[in-house]
Amino acid sequence: MKLILYIIFLCSFSTHASVTVDKDTKNDIILNVSEVYVLGDNDTLTDAKAINIEQAKKSASDYAGTYVESELKLLDGKITKQQVRVLSAGFMEVVTRSDKREVNQSGSIQLTTEAKIKLSKQSIKDGIEKLKSDPERQEKVKSLSEDNKRLRNKLIELTRNINTGVSRQDLMADREAILKELNHNRSSAKQVFEEGTLFQLAQLDDRDYSLAKDDINKNLFGYFQNEAKVLIGKPKFTKNTDGTYDITVYVNWKLDGNQVKEVLNKYFDLSIQYDVVYSVSINQSLNRSPKKKHQYSGKLLDYMKNKSVLLVVSAGNKKSTLPLSGLNGFFGREYYVFQYESDDKNYRTATKSGVNPIIIRGVSPSSLKKMTKIEAKIVISNG
Numbered sequence: 001m002k003l004i005l006y007i008i009f010l011c012s013f014s015t016h017a018s019v020t021v022d023k024d025t026k027n028d029i030i031l032n033v034s035e036v037y038v039l040g041d042n043d044t045l046t047d048a049k050a051i052n053i054e055q056a057k058k059s060a061s062d063y064a065g066t067y068v069e070s071e072l073k074l075l076d077g078k079i080t081k082q083q084v085r086v087l088s089a090g091f092m093e094v095v096t097r098s099d100k101r102e103v104n105q106s107g108s109i110q111l112t113t114e115a116k117i118k119l120s121k122q123s124i125k126d127g128i129e130k131l132k133s134d135p136e137r138q139e140k141v142k143s144l145s146e147d148n149k150r151l152r153n154k155l156i157e158l159t160r161n162i163n164t165g166v167s168r169q170d171l172m173a174d175r176e177a178i179l180k181e182l183n184h185n186r187s188s189a190k191q192v193f194e195e196g197t198l199f200q201l202a203q204l205d206d207r208d209y210s211l212a213k214d215d216i217n218k219n220l221f222g223y224f225q226n227e228a229k230v231l232i233g234k235p236k237f238t239k240n241t242d243g244t245y246d247i248t249v250y251v252n253w254k255l256d257g258n259q260v261k262e263v264l265n266k267y268f269d270l271s272i273q274y275d276v277v278y279s280v281s282i283n284q285s286l287n288r289s290p291k292k293k294h295q296y297s298g299k300l301l302d303y304m305k306n307k308s309v310l311l312v313v314s315a316g317n318k319k320s321t322l323p324l325s326g327l328n329g330f331f332g333r334e335y336y337v338f339q340y341e342s343d344d345k346n347y348r349t350a351t352k353s354g355v356n357p358i359i360i361r362g363v364s365p366s367s368l369k370k371m372t373k374i375e376a377k378i379v380i381s382n383g
Helices: 002-013 045-072 081-090 121-132 135-163 169-194 197-227 257-265 297-305 365-370
Strands: 018-024 028-038 092-103 109-120 229-232 236-239 245-249 251-254 279-283 307-315 318-323 325-330 333-339 358-363 375-382
Touching (some): 028 045, 045 092, 045 121, 081 092, 081 135, 081 169, 109 121, 121 135, 121 169, 135 169, 197 257, 197 297, 229 375, 251 307, 297 307, 297 333, 307 325, 307 358, 318 358
Antiparallel strands (some): 028 109, 229 251, 236 245, 279 333, 307 318
């Protein structure tokens, strides 16, 4: 009698899977998977649904092992079908499913589950390449494969005990836990192949940050330094009580503001400073918030702040500077500003410390006698 019940059980739990290809694209393959489960006396419809979808996923990953070998031709002596099954299980998605309950010819209730399951071909390819060159990943996959085999054997044993004896809640709970573990192992498989991704992203971020710095140095700071047109107005002289002179001179500079905006807009969300014309503003808090344009935007802003665009005016051995980049605004709403052109009407500057006209103080009469001109240039200062 027990043998008969066991045979009935095996029939109810055997793979009635039908797997066909629904769609095969460059990046994905979508499978139509059909599973049938014959319910035992102690099974519930919920149990049957869970078992069927588990079997459907297994059938899809089994298919992937054969598909990769025959179609993608990526297997070599180092990679096995079983490894591909574990790998593909981590990168599958149940797109749709439907369940149909009916009574079979033996008078038993059976549940037929039709599922569309999508497998990521690119993820499988990438995973195989990682497996080939990484013995540690191979060991993790081997461990998952062995655990899956253990869990499925346990699943069969539990289902047999449930359906060949008196219904026991502890066995039902154990079977549910096994199904959850099998599903968890799929997530673990995905993690195995995504391990290192955060580090790789960090490396990419560092690379992008380095490229951004190079761009800023060349096309922002370099643009100010090499392309600005600087003109000096007529100087005015004020004699001090100690006999030295202060020289006051208005300086005009001009760059194409569109290029300045274009470079900065790649890395920051820009703001408008209505009180200072001819300037580009970066809201510090916005560009450090989770909404920042790039992960490294705040870091890049700090890098720029450690440099200064300075308009340097020299008279002999005396000089004075006008910052063309720096902080503006007020506490809580501070902006980092670049002023690409002088404000000839209002004489306003975009930074808190900027003053135009510029005053060169304390020029001695002897130095003044030797001077033939006042010079002005834009330099980039570190720190």
